[in-house]
Amino acid sequence: MNLKAGVFGQSRSGSITAPFVHGGAMNNEIFKAYMEHVLVPTLSPDNIVVLDNLPAHKAPRARKAIEQVGAQMIFLLPIVSISTRSK
Template sequence: MLPSEQDRPDVARKRKFWKRYQADIDPTRLVFIDETWAKTNMTRTHGRCRKGERLRAKVPHGHWKTLTFLAALRHDRITAPCVLDGPINGRSFQAYVEQFLVPTLKPGDIVVLDNLGSHKGDAARKAIRAVGARMIFLPPYSPDLNPIEEALPGNLCM
Protein backbone atom coordinates (compact mmCIF):
# COMPACT_ATOMS: atom_id res chain seq x y z
CA MET A 1 0.00 0.00 0.00
CA LEU A 2 1.40 3.40 -0.96
CA PRO A 3 0.45 6.88 0.23
CA SER A 4 -2.19 8.57 -1.91
CA GLU A 5 -0.19 11.80 -1.52
CA GLN A 6 2.17 10.42 -4.18
CA ASP A 7 -0.43 11.50 -6.73
CA ARG A 8 -0.17 15.17 -5.78
CA PRO A 9 1.53 17.10 -8.60
CA ASP A 10 4.29 18.52 -6.35
CA VAL A 11 5.14 15.10 -4.92
CA ALA A 12 4.91 13.38 -8.32
CA ARG A 13 7.36 15.97 -9.73
CA LYS A 14 9.87 15.35 -6.91
CA ARG A 15 9.55 11.58 -7.29
CA LYS A 16 10.18 11.81 -11.04
CA PHE A 17 13.25 14.00 -10.43
CA TRP A 18 14.61 11.54 -7.82
CA LYS A 19 14.22 8.58 -10.17
CA ARG A 20 16.13 10.42 -12.92
CA TYR A 21 18.81 11.61 -10.48
CA GLN A 22 19.31 8.17 -8.92
CA ALA A 23 19.84 6.58 -12.33
CA ASP A 24 23.06 8.61 -12.72
CA ILE A 25 24.53 7.71 -9.31
CA ASP A 26 27.01 4.91 -8.74
CA PRO A 27 24.95 2.48 -6.61
CA THR A 28 28.02 1.56 -4.54
CA ARG A 29 27.99 5.15 -3.18
CA LEU A 30 24.39 5.04 -1.94
CA VAL A 31 23.77 4.51 1.78
CA PHE A 32 20.07 4.29 2.68
CA ILE A 33 19.14 4.98 6.32
CA ASP A 34 16.00 3.95 8.15
CA GLU A 35 14.71 3.07 11.57
CA THR A 36 12.04 0.84 12.98
CA TRP A 37 10.79 0.38 16.52
CA ALA A 38 9.08 -1.93 18.93
CA LYS A 39 7.08 -1.03 22.02
CA THR A 40 6.53 -3.32 24.94
CA ASN A 41 2.89 -2.21 25.10
CA MET A 42 2.38 -4.01 21.80
CA THR A 43 2.26 -7.24 23.79
CA ARG A 44 -0.83 -9.32 23.09
CA THR A 45 -3.42 -9.24 25.84
CA HIS A 46 -5.33 -12.27 24.59
CA GLY A 47 -4.23 -15.72 23.51
CA ARG A 48 -5.35 -19.29 22.94
CA CYS A 49 -4.74 -22.55 24.71
CA ARG A 50 -6.25 -26.00 24.82
CA LYS A 51 -9.89 -26.32 25.72
CA GLY A 52 -10.38 -26.46 29.46
CA GLU A 53 -6.96 -24.95 30.26
CA ARG A 54 -6.31 -21.41 31.45
CA LEU A 55 -3.75 -19.39 29.52
CA ARG A 56 -1.09 -17.92 31.78
CA ALA A 57 1.68 -15.66 30.55
CA LYS A 58 3.68 -12.73 31.84
CA VAL A 59 3.91 -9.43 30.05
CA PRO A 60 5.27 -6.00 31.01
CA HIS A 61 2.67 -4.08 32.98
CA GLY A 62 2.59 -0.31 33.06
CA HIS A 63 6.29 0.18 32.31
CA TRP A 64 6.16 0.58 28.56
CA LYS A 65 9.39 0.98 26.65
CA THR A 66 10.28 1.80 23.08
CA LEU A 67 13.31 0.28 21.38
CA THR A 68 14.47 1.84 18.12
CA PHE A 69 16.62 0.00 15.59
CA LEU A 70 18.59 2.04 13.05
CA ALA A 71 20.69 0.75 10.20
CA ALA A 72 22.18 1.68 6.85
CA LEU A 73 21.81 -0.29 3.63
CA ARG A 74 24.51 -0.34 0.98
CA HIS A 75 24.26 -2.13 -2.36
CA ASP A 76 25.70 -5.30 -0.85
CA ARG A 77 25.09 -5.25 2.91
CA ILE A 78 23.44 -3.77 5.97
CA THR A 79 25.87 -1.68 7.98
CA ALA A 80 25.97 0.61 11.02
CA PRO A 81 23.27 -1.23 13.02
CA CYS A 82 22.28 0.28 16.35
CA VAL A 83 19.56 -0.29 18.95
CA LEU A 84 18.49 2.72 21.01
CA ASP A 85 16.64 2.52 24.29
CA GLY A 86 13.85 4.95 23.49
CA PRO A 87 12.22 6.67 20.54
CA ILE A 88 14.21 8.47 17.86
CA ASN A 89 14.73 12.22 18.17
CA GLY A 90 17.24 14.74 16.87
CA ARG A 91 19.76 14.13 19.63
CA SER A 92 19.65 10.33 19.39
CA PHE A 93 19.88 10.46 15.58
CA GLN A 94 22.91 12.74 15.83
CA ALA A 95 24.56 10.26 18.22
CA TYR A 96 23.79 7.41 15.80
CA VAL A 97 25.33 9.32 12.90
CA GLU A 98 28.47 10.29 14.81
CA GLN A 99 29.10 6.97 16.58
CA PHE A 100 27.82 4.33 14.14
CA LEU A 101 27.27 5.73 10.65
CA VAL A 102 30.20 8.11 10.10
CA PRO A 103 32.87 5.46 10.80
CA THR A 104 31.43 3.40 7.91
CA LEU A 105 31.30 6.26 5.39
CA LYS A 106 33.83 7.07 2.68
CA PRO A 107 34.35 10.27 0.71
CA GLY A 108 31.80 10.42 -2.08
CA ASP A 109 29.14 8.38 -0.28
CA ILE A 110 25.58 9.66 -0.52
CA VAL A 111 23.44 9.13 2.58
CA VAL A 112 19.76 8.87 1.60
CA LEU A 113 17.10 9.52 4.23
CA ASP A 114 13.36 9.99 4.50
CA ASN A 115 11.93 13.29 5.69
CA LEU A 116 11.65 12.48 9.39
CA GLY A 117 12.23 15.66 11.39
CA SER A 118 14.95 14.07 13.52
CA HIS A 119 17.02 13.46 10.36
CA LYS A 120 17.30 17.15 9.55
CA GLY A 121 19.66 18.38 12.29
CA ASP A 122 22.69 20.46 11.33
CA ALA A 123 25.06 18.47 13.55
CA ALA A 124 24.28 15.20 11.75
CA ARG A 125 24.70 16.88 8.36
CA LYS A 126 28.04 18.39 9.41
CA ALA A 127 29.32 15.05 10.71
CA ILE A 128 28.48 13.39 7.39
CA ARG A 129 30.04 16.22 5.38
CA ALA A 130 33.20 16.07 7.52
CA VAL A 131 34.06 12.66 6.04
CA GLY A 132 33.41 13.83 2.47
CA ALA A 133 29.95 12.30 2.17
CA ARG A 134 26.66 14.10 1.69
CA MET A 135 23.00 13.78 2.67
CA ILE A 136 20.02 13.86 0.38
CA PHE A 137 16.38 13.43 1.30
CA LEU A 138 13.90 11.29 -0.55
CA PRO A 139 10.76 12.93 -1.91
CA PRO A 140 7.96 13.11 0.65
CA TYR A 141 5.56 10.17 0.87
CA SER A 142 8.03 7.88 -0.92
CA PRO A 143 8.87 4.84 1.23
CA ASP A 144 8.86 2.77 -1.97
CA LEU A 145 12.00 4.62 -3.12
CA ASN A 146 13.96 3.56 -0.03
CA PRO A 147 15.08 -0.08 -0.36
CA ILE A 148 15.89 -0.39 3.34
CA GLU A 149 12.15 -0.13 4.02
CA GLU A 150 11.92 -3.71 2.75
CA ALA A 151 15.11 -4.84 4.49
CA LEU A 152 14.12 -4.04 8.08
CA PRO A 153 11.59 -6.63 9.29
CA GLY A 154 9.70 -4.24 11.54
CA ASN A 155 8.74 -2.12 8.57
CA LEU A 156 6.97 -5.09 7.03
CA CYS A 157 4.64 -5.68 9.94
CA MET A 158 3.96 -2.26 11.45
Protein backbone atom coordinates (compact mmCIF):
# COMPACT_ATOMS: atom_id res chain seq x y z
CA MET A 1 0.00 0.00 0.00
CA ASN A 2 1.37 3.40 -0.99
CA LEU A 3 -0.08 6.20 1.11
CA LYS A 4 0.89 9.80 0.56
CA ALA A 5 -0.02 12.79 2.68
CA GLY A 6 0.95 16.42 2.75
CA VAL A 7 1.39 18.07 6.13
CA PHE A 8 1.51 21.85 6.27
CA GLY A 9 1.79 24.36 9.07
CA GLN A 10 3.57 27.40 10.32
CA SER A 11 6.11 27.76 13.08
CA ARG A 12 5.55 30.66 15.42
CA SER A 13 7.55 31.22 18.60
CA GLY A 14 8.44 27.56 18.94
CA SER A 15 4.99 26.13 18.29
CA ILE A 16 3.16 24.89 15.22
CA THR A 17 0.03 26.80 14.26
CA ALA A 18 -2.35 26.53 11.30
CA PRO A 19 -1.82 22.77 10.87
CA PHE A 20 -3.30 21.09 7.80
CA VAL A 21 -3.08 17.49 6.58
CA HIS A 22 -4.09 16.53 3.05
CA GLY A 23 -4.17 13.04 1.59
CA GLY A 24 -1.98 13.66 -1.43
CA ALA A 25 0.51 16.01 -2.97
CA MET A 26 0.27 19.80 -2.85
CA ASN A 27 -1.36 21.42 -5.86
CA ASN A 28 -2.74 24.87 -6.69
CA GLU A 29 -6.25 24.20 -5.39
CA ILE A 30 -5.10 22.65 -2.10
CA PHE A 31 -2.63 25.49 -1.52
CA LYS A 32 -5.27 28.16 -2.21
CA ALA A 33 -7.67 26.49 0.23
CA TYR A 34 -4.95 26.25 2.91
CA MET A 35 -3.96 29.89 2.43
CA GLU A 36 -7.49 31.30 2.47
CA HIS A 37 -9.11 29.15 5.14
CA VAL A 38 -6.27 28.11 7.46
CA LEU A 39 -3.11 30.24 7.24
CA VAL A 40 -4.21 33.79 6.37
CA PRO A 41 -6.78 34.06 9.21
CA THR A 42 -3.91 33.46 11.69
CA LEU A 43 -1.56 36.11 10.25
CA SER A 44 -0.90 39.57 11.62
CA PRO A 45 0.84 42.55 10.01
CA ASP A 46 4.27 41.76 11.49
CA ASN A 47 4.38 38.18 10.14
CA ILE A 48 6.64 36.92 7.36
CA VAL A 49 5.56 33.85 5.39
CA VAL A 50 8.55 31.91 4.02
CA LEU A 51 7.85 29.45 1.22
CA ASP A 52 9.86 27.13 -0.98
CA ASN A 53 9.69 27.41 -4.76
CA LEU A 54 6.85 25.00 -5.46
CA PRO A 55 4.93 26.49 -8.42
CA ALA A 56 1.67 26.39 -6.41
CA HIS A 57 3.22 28.74 -3.84
CA LYS A 58 3.77 31.44 -6.47
CA ALA A 59 0.10 32.05 -7.25
CA PRO A 60 -0.65 35.81 -7.32
CA ARG A 61 -3.81 35.14 -5.30
CA ALA A 62 -1.71 33.77 -2.42
CA ARG A 63 0.55 36.83 -2.33
CA LYS A 64 -2.48 39.12 -2.43
CA ALA A 65 -4.18 37.32 0.47
CA ILE A 66 -1.02 37.50 2.60
CA GLU A 67 -0.32 41.15 1.82
CA GLN A 68 -3.94 42.19 2.47
CA VAL A 69 -3.45 41.38 6.16
CA GLY A 70 -0.16 43.32 6.18
CA ALA A 71 2.13 40.27 6.30
CA GLN A 72 5.06 39.69 3.94
CA MET A 73 5.77 36.75 1.65
CA ILE A 74 9.31 35.67 0.74
CA PHE A 75 10.75 32.64 -1.04
CA LEU A 76 13.72 30.49 -0.14
CA LEU A 77 16.59 30.51 -2.58
CA PRO A 78 16.45 27.58 -5.00
CA ILE A 79 18.56 24.61 -3.93
CA VAL A 80 21.10 23.40 -6.46
CA SER A 81 21.81 19.69 -6.26
CA ILE A 82 25.49 18.83 -6.39
CA SER A 83 26.40 15.23 -7.04
CA THR A 84 29.43 13.97 -5.12
CA ARG A 85 29.37 10.50 -6.65
CA SER A 86 32.77 9.25 -7.73
CA LYS A 87 33.12 7.91 -11.25
